[in-house]
Amino acid sequence: MTLYQPFLEYAIDELNRSLDLGPYPIPAGFEHKSAMTGSAKKAQEVVTTSYAYRAPKLRQIRAAHVRGGKQLQVLNFVIFPELHYDLPFFGADLVTLPGGHLIALDMQPLFRDDPAYKERYTSPIWELFQKHQVNLPWGGDFPEEAQPFFSDAFLWTRPKEDDVVKTHVFAAFKDYLQAYLKFVKAAKPVLEDCLSEVREAQLRYLRYRAAKDPARGMFQRFYGPEWTEEYIHGFLFDLERKLAVQTP
Numbered sequence: 001m002t003l004y005q006p007f008l009e010y011a012i013d014e015l016n017r018s019l020d021l022g023p024y025p026i027p028a029g030f031e032h033k034s035a036m037t038g039s040a041k042k043a044q045e046v047v048t049t050s051y052a053y054r055a056p057k058l059r060q061i062r063a064a065h066v067r068g069g070k071q072l073q074v075l076n077f078v079i080f081p082e083l084h085y086d087l088p089f090f091g092a093d094l095v096t097l098p099g100g101h102l103i104a105l106d107m108q109p110l111f112r113d114d115p116a117y118k119e120r121y122t123s124p125i126w127e128l129f130q131k132h133q134v135n136l137p138w139g140g141d142f143p144e145e146a147q148p149f150f151s152d153a154f155l156w157t158r159p160k161e162d163d164v165v166k167t168h169v170f171a172a173f174k175d176y177l178q179a180y181l182k183f184v185k186a187a188k189p190v191l192e193d194c195l196s197e198v199r200e201a202q203l204r205y206l207r208y209r210a211a212k213d214p215a216r217g218m219f220q221r222f223y224g225p226e227w228t229e230e231y232i233h234g235f236l237f238d239l240e241r242k243l244a245v246q247t248p
Protein backbone atom coordinates (compact mmCIF):
# COMPACT_ATOMS: atom_id res chain seq x y z
CA MET A 1 0.00 0.00 0.00
CA THR A 2 1.66 3.21 -1.13
CA LEU A 3 1.65 6.28 1.16
CA TYR A 4 -1.29 8.17 -0.41
CA GLN A 5 -3.43 5.17 -1.52
CA PRO A 6 -5.45 5.32 1.74
CA PHE A 7 -6.16 9.04 1.09
CA LEU A 8 -7.45 8.29 -2.41
CA GLU A 9 -9.59 5.34 -1.27
CA TYR A 10 -11.06 7.35 1.60
CA ALA A 11 -11.90 10.27 -0.71
CA ILE A 12 -13.59 8.09 -3.35
CA ASP A 13 -15.58 6.19 -0.68
CA GLU A 14 -16.72 9.44 0.96
CA LEU A 15 -17.64 11.03 -2.37
CA ASN A 16 -19.61 7.92 -3.33
CA ARG A 17 -21.35 7.92 0.06
CA SER A 18 -22.37 11.55 0.09
CA LEU A 19 -22.72 12.61 -3.56
CA ASP A 20 -24.46 11.32 -6.67
CA LEU A 21 -21.15 10.68 -8.46
CA GLY A 22 -21.07 10.39 -12.24
CA PRO A 23 -18.23 9.69 -14.67
CA TYR A 24 -15.97 12.44 -16.03
CA PRO A 25 -14.14 11.66 -19.30
CA ILE A 26 -10.37 11.15 -19.00
CA PRO A 27 -8.74 11.79 -22.39
CA ALA A 28 -7.37 8.61 -24.01
CA GLY A 29 -3.77 7.94 -23.03
CA PHE A 30 -4.03 9.74 -19.71
CA GLU A 31 -5.84 7.20 -17.51
CA HIS A 32 -2.59 5.39 -16.81
CA LYS A 33 0.98 6.29 -17.81
CA SER A 34 4.18 4.43 -16.99
CA ALA A 35 7.88 5.05 -17.63
CA MET A 36 11.17 3.65 -16.37
CA THR A 37 13.59 6.08 -14.72
CA GLY A 38 17.00 5.88 -13.13
CA SER A 39 20.09 3.98 -14.32
CA ALA A 40 19.94 0.41 -15.67
CA LYS A 41 21.25 -0.85 -12.30
CA LYS A 42 18.72 1.19 -10.29
CA ALA A 43 15.76 1.34 -12.67
CA GLN A 44 12.53 2.57 -11.11
CA GLU A 45 9.08 2.53 -12.75
CA VAL A 46 7.00 5.71 -12.29
CA VAL A 47 3.27 5.20 -12.79
CA THR A 48 0.77 8.07 -12.98
CA THR A 49 -2.90 7.10 -12.60
CA SER A 50 -5.77 9.53 -13.16
CA TYR A 51 -9.22 9.45 -11.58
CA ALA A 52 -12.14 11.72 -12.49
CA TYR A 53 -15.80 12.15 -11.58
CA ARG A 54 -18.51 14.78 -11.61
CA ALA A 55 -21.48 15.37 -9.29
CA PRO A 56 -24.32 17.87 -8.84
CA LYS A 57 -22.74 21.34 -8.23
CA LEU A 58 -19.23 19.92 -8.98
CA ARG A 59 -17.85 20.24 -12.54
CA GLN A 60 -14.79 17.99 -12.06
CA ILE A 61 -13.46 15.92 -9.15
CA ARG A 62 -10.06 14.63 -10.20
CA ALA A 63 -6.93 13.07 -8.85
CA ALA A 64 -3.47 12.44 -10.24
CA HIS A 65 -1.64 9.70 -8.33
CA VAL A 66 2.10 9.38 -9.06
CA ARG A 67 3.87 6.29 -7.67
CA GLY A 68 7.61 6.09 -8.19
CA GLY A 69 8.92 4.02 -5.30
CA LYS A 70 9.60 5.15 -1.70
CA GLN A 71 11.34 8.36 -2.84
CA LEU A 72 8.55 9.64 -5.08
CA GLN A 73 4.87 9.60 -4.24
CA VAL A 74 2.36 12.34 -5.20
CA LEU A 75 -1.40 12.69 -4.82
CA ASN A 76 -2.83 15.85 -6.38
CA PHE A 77 -6.56 15.93 -5.68
CA VAL A 78 -8.69 18.91 -6.70
CA ILE A 79 -12.46 19.50 -6.75
CA PHE A 80 -13.67 22.15 -9.23
CA PRO A 81 -17.21 23.49 -8.63
CA GLU A 82 -19.67 24.21 -11.44
CA LEU A 83 -19.43 27.79 -12.73
CA HIS A 84 -22.75 28.86 -11.17
CA TYR A 85 -21.61 28.18 -7.61
CA ASP A 86 -19.09 30.33 -5.73
CA LEU A 87 -17.76 27.38 -3.74
CA PRO A 88 -13.97 27.34 -3.17
CA PHE A 89 -11.80 24.69 -4.80
CA PHE A 90 -10.88 21.71 -2.61
CA GLY A 91 -7.11 21.52 -3.18
CA ALA A 92 -4.80 18.81 -1.85
CA ASP A 93 -1.21 18.58 -3.04
CA LEU A 94 0.46 15.72 -1.15
CA VAL A 95 4.05 15.26 -2.27
CA THR A 96 6.85 12.94 -1.14
CA LEU A 97 10.28 13.53 -2.63
CA PRO A 98 13.76 12.33 -1.56
CA GLY A 99 14.05 15.43 0.67
CA GLY A 100 10.88 14.73 2.64
CA HIS A 101 7.16 15.45 2.44
CA LEU A 102 5.40 18.62 1.23
CA ILE A 103 1.73 18.99 2.11
CA ALA A 104 -0.65 21.67 0.82
CA LEU A 105 -4.30 21.35 1.86
CA ASP A 106 -6.87 24.10 1.50
CA MET A 107 -10.35 25.28 0.48
CA GLN A 108 -8.93 27.61 -2.13
CA PRO A 109 -11.03 30.79 -2.27
CA LEU A 110 -12.46 32.47 -5.36
CA PHE A 111 -12.50 35.85 -3.63
CA ARG A 112 -9.69 35.76 -1.06
CA ASP A 113 -10.06 39.26 0.35
CA ASP A 114 -13.88 39.46 0.39
CA PRO A 115 -14.95 39.51 4.10
CA ALA A 116 -18.37 37.98 3.36
CA TYR A 117 -16.73 35.19 1.37
CA LYS A 118 -14.25 34.52 4.21
CA GLU A 119 -17.15 34.46 6.66
CA ARG A 120 -18.88 31.78 4.61
CA TYR A 121 -15.95 29.56 3.62
CA THR A 122 -13.03 30.14 6.01
CA SER A 123 -14.54 31.00 9.42
CA PRO A 124 -16.51 27.72 9.60
CA ILE A 125 -13.26 25.70 9.36
CA TRP A 126 -11.10 27.97 11.51
CA GLU A 127 -11.26 25.65 14.54
CA LEU A 128 -10.38 22.68 12.33
CA PHE A 129 -7.40 24.60 10.97
CA GLN A 130 -6.18 25.53 14.46
CA LYS A 131 -6.64 21.94 15.68
CA HIS A 132 -4.57 20.47 12.84
CA GLN A 133 -1.95 23.20 12.72
CA VAL A 134 -0.76 22.06 16.15
CA ASN A 135 0.62 18.87 14.58
CA LEU A 136 1.30 20.38 11.13
CA PRO A 137 3.54 23.45 11.62
CA TRP A 138 3.83 26.06 8.83
CA GLY A 139 6.00 24.79 5.95
CA GLY A 140 7.94 28.00 5.45
CA ASP A 141 8.95 29.33 2.03
CA PHE A 142 6.11 29.48 -0.40
CA PRO A 143 5.80 31.21 -3.81
CA GLU A 144 4.54 34.77 -3.23
CA GLU A 145 2.59 34.75 -6.48
CA ALA A 146 0.61 31.71 -5.32
CA GLN A 147 -0.59 33.36 -2.10
CA PRO A 148 -3.76 34.94 -3.61
CA PHE A 149 -4.99 31.40 -4.30
CA PHE A 150 -4.87 30.20 -0.68
CA SER A 151 -7.13 30.94 2.30
CA ASP A 152 -6.12 31.82 5.86
CA ALA A 153 -6.94 28.22 6.80
CA PHE A 154 -4.30 26.86 4.40
CA LEU A 155 -2.49 23.86 5.92
CA TRP A 156 1.03 24.03 4.50
CA THR A 157 3.67 21.83 6.08
CA ARG A 158 6.81 19.80 5.37
CA PRO A 159 6.84 16.80 7.73
CA LYS A 160 9.97 14.67 7.85
CA GLU A 161 8.39 11.41 9.09
CA ASP A 162 6.08 9.11 7.14
CA ASP A 163 4.15 8.58 10.38
CA VAL A 164 3.09 12.22 10.51
CA VAL A 165 1.66 11.82 7.00
CA LYS A 166 -0.14 8.55 7.90
CA THR A 167 -1.65 10.03 11.06
CA HIS A 168 -1.93 13.85 11.32
CA VAL A 169 -1.99 14.69 7.60
CA PHE A 170 -4.56 11.94 6.94
CA ALA A 171 -6.74 13.22 9.82
CA ALA A 172 -6.59 16.76 8.43
CA PHE A 173 -7.38 15.52 4.90
CA LYS A 174 -10.47 13.69 6.16
CA ASP A 175 -11.70 16.66 8.22
CA TYR A 176 -11.17 19.14 5.37
CA LEU A 177 -12.93 16.87 2.86
CA GLN A 178 -15.88 16.39 5.26
CA ALA A 179 -16.11 20.16 5.80
CA TYR A 180 -15.98 20.74 2.04
CA LEU A 181 -18.81 18.25 1.44
CA LYS A 182 -20.89 20.21 3.97
CA PHE A 183 -20.24 23.40 1.98
CA VAL A 184 -21.32 21.59 -1.20
CA LYS A 185 -24.55 20.37 0.41
CA ALA A 186 -25.43 23.91 1.56
CA ALA A 187 -24.38 25.70 -1.65
CA LYS A 188 -27.01 27.67 -3.63
CA PRO A 189 -26.50 28.87 -7.24
CA VAL A 190 -25.18 32.44 -7.47
CA LEU A 191 -27.37 35.23 -8.87
CA GLU A 192 -27.29 35.87 -12.62
CA ASP A 193 -25.23 39.05 -12.29
CA CYS A 194 -22.48 37.27 -10.32
CA LEU A 195 -21.91 34.58 -12.97
CA SER A 196 -19.20 36.44 -14.88
CA GLU A 197 -17.30 37.30 -11.65
CA VAL A 198 -17.28 33.62 -10.63
CA ARG A 199 -16.20 32.53 -14.11
CA GLU A 200 -13.33 35.05 -14.16
CA ALA A 201 -12.21 34.00 -10.68
CA GLN A 202 -12.23 30.33 -11.68
CA LEU A 203 -10.28 31.06 -14.87
CA ARG A 204 -7.72 33.14 -12.94
CA TYR A 205 -7.04 30.13 -10.70
CA LEU A 206 -6.99 27.59 -13.55
CA ARG A 207 -4.67 29.70 -15.68
CA TYR A 208 -2.24 30.20 -12.78
CA ARG A 209 -2.15 26.54 -11.89
CA ALA A 210 -1.77 25.40 -15.50
CA ALA A 211 0.99 27.94 -16.10
CA LYS A 212 2.90 27.34 -12.86
CA ASP A 213 2.27 23.66 -12.20
CA PRO A 214 5.23 22.65 -9.97
CA ALA A 215 4.99 19.13 -11.38
CA ARG A 216 5.62 20.18 -14.97
CA GLY A 217 9.38 19.50 -14.80
CA MET A 218 8.81 16.13 -13.17
CA PHE A 219 6.26 15.01 -15.78
CA GLN A 220 8.45 16.24 -18.64
CA ARG A 221 11.37 14.19 -17.34
CA PHE A 222 9.27 11.02 -17.10
CA TYR A 223 6.82 11.28 -19.98
CA GLY A 224 8.07 14.05 -22.31
CA PRO A 225 6.91 17.65 -22.95
CA GLU A 226 4.06 16.83 -25.36
CA TRP A 227 2.29 14.38 -23.05
CA THR A 228 2.86 16.77 -20.13
CA GLU A 229 1.25 19.83 -21.76
CA GLU A 230 -1.71 17.77 -22.90
CA TYR A 231 -2.10 16.29 -19.39
CA ILE A 232 -2.00 19.74 -17.75
CA HIS A 233 -4.32 21.58 -20.19
CA GLY A 234 -6.45 18.63 -21.31
CA PHE A 235 -7.16 17.05 -17.92
CA LEU A 236 -5.58 18.50 -14.74
CA PHE A 237 -6.67 22.11 -15.41
CA ASP A 238 -9.05 21.74 -18.38
CA LEU A 239 -11.67 24.48 -17.85
CA GLU A 240 -10.30 26.82 -20.54
CA ARG A 241 -10.24 23.94 -23.03
CA LYS A 242 -13.80 22.94 -22.11
CA LEU A 243 -15.10 26.50 -22.44
CA ALA A 244 -13.37 26.90 -25.80
CA VAL A 245 -15.26 23.94 -27.30
CA GLN A 246 -18.53 25.06 -25.68
CA THR A 247 -18.44 28.59 -27.13
CA PRO A 248 -16.47 28.29 -30.42
Ligand SMILES: C=CC1=C(C)[C@@H](CC2=N/C(=C\c3[nH]c(/C=C4\NC(=O)C(C)=C4C=C)c(C)c3CCC(=O)O)C(CCC(=O)O)=C2C)NC1=O
Pocket residue numbers: 064066074075076091093095102104108142143146149208209213214215218236
Ligand atom coordinates in the same frame (compact mmCIF):
# COMPACT_ATOMS: atom_id res chain seq x y z
C1 LIG B 1 -2.06 27.91 -6.61
C2 LIG B 1 -0.93 27.20 -6.61
C3 LIG B 1 -0.78 25.91 -6.01
C4 LIG B 1 0.39 25.20 -5.80
C5 LIG B 1 1.70 25.65 -6.20
C6 LIG B 1 0.14 23.89 -5.21
C7 LIG B 1 0.74 23.69 -3.84
C8 LIG B 1 2.22 23.47 -3.99
N1 LIG B 1 2.78 22.39 -4.58
C9 LIG B 1 4.14 22.50 -4.50
C10 LIG B 1 5.10 21.62 -4.98
C11 LIG B 1 4.81 20.45 -5.72
N2 LIG B 1 3.59 20.03 -6.20
C12 LIG B 1 3.79 18.88 -6.92
C13 LIG B 1 2.79 18.13 -7.60
C14 LIG B 1 1.69 18.69 -8.22
N3 LIG B 1 1.24 19.99 -8.06
C15 LIG B 1 0.16 20.16 -8.91
O1 LIG B 1 -0.48 21.20 -9.05
C16 LIG B 1 -0.09 18.93 -9.63
C17 LIG B 1 -1.19 18.78 -10.61
C18 LIG B 1 0.86 18.01 -9.21
C19 LIG B 1 1.08 16.62 -9.63
C20 LIG B 1 0.21 15.83 -10.10
C21 LIG B 1 5.18 18.53 -6.87
C22 LIG B 1 5.80 17.33 -7.53
C23 LIG B 1 5.81 19.52 -6.13
C24 LIG B 1 7.28 19.62 -5.77
C25 LIG B 1 7.99 20.35 -6.84
C26 LIG B 1 9.49 20.28 -6.57
O2 LIG B 1 9.92 20.64 -5.51
O3 LIG B 1 10.18 19.84 -7.48
C27 LIG B 1 4.46 23.71 -3.81
C28 LIG B 1 5.84 24.16 -3.44
C29 LIG B 1 6.32 25.27 -4.23
C30 LIG B 1 6.53 24.89 -5.62
O4 LIG B 1 7.34 23.97 -5.83
O5 LIG B 1 5.93 25.57 -6.44
C31 LIG B 1 3.25 24.34 -3.50
C32 LIG B 1 3.02 25.65 -2.84
N4 LIG B 1 -1.29 23.97 -5.05
C33 LIG B 1 -1.81 25.13 -5.55
O6 LIG B 1 -2.96 25.44 -5.58
